[in-house]
Amino acid sequence: MTALAVLAAALAAGLALGRPPRLRGSPVRRRPGRHLLPLGLVPPALLVAGTSPRVLVVVGLAAAGWLAGSALWRQRRARLEAERTTVRVLETCEQLAGDLAVGQPPGPALARAAAAWSDLDPVARAFTVGADVPAAWREVATRPGAADLRHLAAAWQVSHRTGQGLAEAVDRVSARLRAGQATRRVVRGELASARATARLVAGLPVVALLMGSGAGGDPIGFLLGHPVGLACLTGGLGFAMAGLAWIEALARDVDRAG
Numbered sequence: 001m002t003a004l005a006v007l008a009a010a011l012a013a014g015l016a017l018g019r020p021p022r023l024r025g026s027p028v029r030r031r032p033g034r035h036l037l038p039l040g041l042v043p044p045a046l047l048v049a050g051t052s053p054r055v056l057v058v059v060g061l062a063a064a065g066w067l068a069g070s071a072l073w074r075q076r077r078a079r080l081e082a083e084r085t086t087v088r089v090l091e092t093c094e095q096l097a098g099d100l101a102v103g104q105p106p107g108p109a110l111a112r113a114a115a116a117w118s119d120l121d122p123v124a125r126a127f128t129v130g131a132d133v134p135a136a137w138r139e140v141a142t143r144p145g146a147a148d149l150r151h152l153a154a155a156w157q158v159s160h161r162t163g164q165g166l167a168e169a170v171d172r173v174s175a176r177l178r179a180g181q182a183t184r185r186v187v188r189g190e191l192a193s194a195r196a197t198a199r200l201v202a203g204l205p206v207v208a209l210l211m212g213s214g215a216g217g218d219p220i221g222f223l224l225g226h227p228v229g230l231a232c233l234t235g236g237l238g239f240a241m242a243g244l245a246w247i248e249a250l251a252r253d254v255d256r257a258g
Contacts, residue, residue, distance in 0.1 A: 061234060068241040075248055078144065083188075085145030088117055090181055093152055093174040100167035119143065134160075148177050191251050198247040202240040 092113050099109035107127055114124040119140055126136035137153030140146055155169035212219040223229040 061230075061237060065237050065241070068245075072241075072244055072248065079248075079251070082145030085143065086148065086181070086184070088119075089146055089148045090174070090177045092117055092120065093148075093170060093177055096152075097167065097171040097174045100170055106166060119146070148180070151176065195247055195251070198244055202244055205236055205240070 095113055095116065096109055099112060100106065107124075110120070110124045110127050114120040123133060123136040123140060125131075126133050134153040134157040137149050137156060141149035141153065151173045152170065155173045156166065158164060159166040159169045209219050209223075223233045
């Protein structure tokens with residue numbers, strides 16, 4: 001019965017978030033002094049109003065857990081995308097250093113790099129029209145994971161002002177970025193064990209619930225049907241999400257420091 005009530009309340013919340021379509025040419029008429037409730041919200045409102053507070057707490061916990069898990073998943077995807085961008089930055093620097101070392105002019109070298117990585121199109125266009133190339137490098141460096149391009153922008157600017165060989169400057173930047181990437185790989189390897197441990201600890205309660213159910217107990221019924229169980233469930237979910245968020249925050253701080 002509790003599961004059916006939770007399902008009904010969740011369906012009501014989902015319907016409440018959607019707005020019923022309005023037919024063209026049929027505006028809603030309002031009488032003076034009355035506030036009409038949209039028809040699409042009447043059944044959900046009645047369902048929620050007739051639902052027990054315990055079921056509403058369960059639905060709220062499920063929604064909070066879903067939102068927190070989605071936020072952590074989005075952060076993970078953004079982190080992985082930033083790591084891939086960092087690798088592309090190193091590959092770009094190495095490619096430019098190799099092309100310039102063999103005597104290729106900067107313009108064709110930039111065009112070749114932009115053909116391999118479309119995010120560098122503004123830099124190639126800036127060189128073609130005679131604009132500020134270091135500023136274009138710094139603009140691309142504002143994207144997540146591309147901060148190392150600021151070093152390439154500085155090398156390009158110093159070479160342009162002092163007349164120092166651009167190939168040598170870009171090669172030094174590539175060597176510096178390779179060393180930084182090696183350090184990041186070591187740090188990420190150390191953080192991987194901490195992340196795996198945090199996910200394992202967060203998943204252990206699910207295993208405990210399954211074991212308790214298999215042993216003849218009813219831990220799910222206790223957690224969802226008793227006030228003390230609801231308190232334990234709330235605290236457990238809160239601590240689990242806080243632990244995962246704390247690990248991710250530490251990893252972000254380490255990445256920024258690196």
